[in-house]
Amino acid sequence: MFERRKNGETIPSLAKAFNVQESNIKYLIALIKKHGYNILRENKNRAYSKDFKLQTINRILINHESINSVAIDIGLTSSGILDNWLSKFKENGYNVVENKKGRKPKSMTKLKKNDKVLSEQDKIKQLEEENLYLKAENEYFKKIESSSSRKEAKREEKVKIIAELRAKYPFKTLLKIAGISKSVYYYYIGKKDIDEKNKDIIEKIKEIYYANKGRYGYRRVTLELKNQGFNINHKKVQRLMKKFNLQSIIRKKRKYSSYKGRIGKIADNHIKRNFEATAPNQKWFTDVTEFNLRGEKLYLSPILDAYGRYIVSYDISRSANLEQINHMLNLAFKENENYENLIFHSDQGWQYQHYSYQEKLKEKKITQSMSRKGNSLDNGLMECFFGLLKLEMFYEQEEKYKTLEELKEAIEDYIYYYNNKRIKEKLKGLTPASYRSQSLLVS
Template sequence: MSTQRFTPEFKEEAVRQIVDRGYSVAEVSERLGVSAHSLYKWVKLVKPDKSEQHAAELIQAKSEVLKLRAQLRRTEEERDIFKKGRSVLCKGARVKYRFMLDHRNEFRLATMCRVLRVARAGFYQWLQKPLSDRAVEDQRLLGLIQDSYAASSGVYGSPRVFADLREAGERCGKHRVARLMRANQIKALRRYKAPRRIAGRPSILSPNKLKREFTVAAPNQVWVTDITYIRTWQGWLYLAVVLDLHARKVVGWSMKPSMARDLVLDALLMAVWRRKPNKPVMVHSDQGSQYGSDDWHRFCRDHHLDPSMSRRGNCWDNAVAESFFSSLKKERIRKRIYKTRELARADVFDYIEVFYNRTRRHSHLGDVSPEAFERASK
C-alpha cells in the first residue's frame, strides 16, 4: 500500500466518524480508504484516560463556572451600555465622552471605554477642556470655507476652496479642508454622471490561463479552487475546495469560521500532500483577496504551482468550482441551517470524502464517480 500523508484536519474528521457518529473502524477504513492501523492510532491519540479525563473535566467545569459568571456580569453591563448608547456608537469621541459623563454613576468607566472604543485618558482630558484648540480652529476655518463656497455659487469643491484659503493667507492642508467639507456636507454641485461598469476586467496579478478549457486529458494538470459559505446558528462556516479538472475530484478542502488566508492555503496544502505532483500544476481561482495575497503566490512558487485568475465578475471562468458548490448545497445542505459549525463540518466532510469522490455519479464523467473515473483512466 502506498504511503499517504493526511492533514490534521482530515485525521480529526476521520476520528469523529468513529467517536461521535458511531461508525466502526472497519467501516471508516473502507469508506475513507485509510488503514485500520492508522485509524486506531489516531483514536488513541485523541482519547485520554477516562478517570483522568473526569477529574480534569471537574476542575475545568468549576473554572468555567467562575469565568461564565464574571463574563455574564460583563456582558449584561455591556448590553445595557449598547442599549442606552446606541445613538452615539457611530459618533465622534467627544459625543461619546458626553454620554460617559452622563452615565458615569450607572456604569463602570472602563467598560464604557471598551464598549465605545475610546481611551480613558482622552475622557479625563476632555473633562478639563471640552473643546480642543484644533476644534476651535476648525470652526474658524469652516466659516471661511462656507464663505468661499457661497461665493462660487456652490460649484467649488475642496481643491478650489483650498486654493481660495491659501490665497487669503490661511495655512492649512488640503486634506483638512476636504474633511471639514465632507463632515458638514459641503460638496460641489455637479451634473449627473452614470457609473461605469468594470465587470470583466482581467486580473493584474495572474492572467486567465485556463480560458474555460475545462476538459483535461490527465490528472494533476489543472486544479480549480474557490470559497463558499455555509449557514449555522453559530455563524458562517467557510469552505474552500480544490478540484482536479481531469476527474472533477475534490483533492483538497478546508473549513474554518473565517475567510482568512489560511483557509485557502490549507486546502491547497492538502491537495499537494495527496497528489504529490511531479510536474507544474495550473491552479485557477477567482480574484478574491485570499488568492491575490503574497502568501498564496509564495506557496504556489515554492510548490511549482502556476496561478491563474478569472476575470472580475465572470463566474463562468471558474464554472467547475461553482458547479460543485451548487451540487453540495442542492444535494446535501438544501437551504437548511446547522445548529453548530461542528455538525456542518461533519456533514460536509461526509459529502466530500464518502459520497462525492467515491460514490456520486458525475454526468461529465459518463455517470461514474471521480475515483472510478481516475482508476479507469490509469
C-alpha cells in the first residue's frame, strides 16, 4: 500500500482496493513514513508504562495537540488506541488505567503425569515464591523507612503500603511481611481512606486544572473552587494537587528589548514603581515582546491597565515597527473617552521616543512616563504579563505551532482567556474584565 502511494496512486483508489476507510489509509501512510515498516511489527508486543500514557494524554488535554498527530508521533498503529486511553482516563477520574499483561497460569492438573515431573515443578514454584517474597519484603521495608521516621510504623502506614503493593505482590505475602491479619487490614481500609471523602473535590480540581491547560497553581485553583461554592483551605488543595501530580508550568524570562539608544525625547518616570490604581484608565503600561518560532518571529505590543491588569488593546505583527504601535493606540482610543488624567508608561524603546507617538499622547492630554535606563522593574507589570503569557501558552509548547499564523491565533485566544476567563487571587477571584466592569458600573 505504502509503495503504491509512493508511486502516485490516490488515497481513494487505495481505500477501494484494500476496502479500508480513507482516513485509515492516510494514518498508516503517515505512520510508516515517520517510523518505517518495522513499527507495525514492533507494536504487537509493545507495553506502555503509566507515566508514558500520562505524558501522552497531557499532550492532548493540556497542549491541545490532535489525537492523530500524537498517535503517529509515538508510533501507535491506530489512533483508536490513544482515543481509548483518553476515554478510560476520564472515566477513571482523570487517572491512567493500567492493563495487566500476561496469561493466567494454566491448571497444574495437566502436569500430573508422574510424580517426578510434579516434584520438579514444585521445586521451581517454591524458588519463584521465595524470590517473590524477598522482593516484596525489600520493597515493603523501603517504603516503611521512607514513610516513617519511627522504628515502629503505625498500623495505618502498614495498611497504606500493603494497598500500594497489592497489584505487584500476593496479598497473603504482604500481610505476613507486615505482621498484621486480614481482618486488621480490612478494618483500617473500611475505617478511613484519607481522600475518599474528597472524591468530589478531587474531580473538580482536575476539571479546573485541565480546563485551564495546566496554567493554574493551587492558589488559583482554590479561588476557582470557592467561586463554584466549595469552601476549602488552600493547603488541602496544594496537598491534593501534589498527590495527583497536577503541577503548574515553570516560568522563564523574556529577552527581547526595543531599546536602541536615545533617538528622541526621554520622558520622566511618573510611575516610580507604584503599580496600583483605584479606577480604570489611571495608569497604562506598554512594551513589545518577541516570539521566536524556529527562526521566524512575531512581535506582540499590548496596553495593560493597572486597574485589574486588563489588556486594553494589542497588536501582533511580524515586524516591531511604528505602524504596530499606532494601530495599538488607535484600538485603545476608539471609545473616545477622556484620558486627561492618564499616565502612560513604557521603557525607553525607540518607538516610545518617536515624535509621532508622543504627539498622539499629547493630543489626548496623556502624561507620558518612561522607565529609567536599565531598570526593567520600572515596567514590572508588563514584565509579569509577558512572563505569564509565554509560560502558559508558549514555552515548552513551541512544537505544537506549525506556522506563525497558528501561533498568532493562539496568542489572540490567550489574551481573550486572560481578560475574560482567568481569575486572579488579587482580584478576589474575579477576572480582569469582571473587575473592570464592576468599577465602570459603579462610576
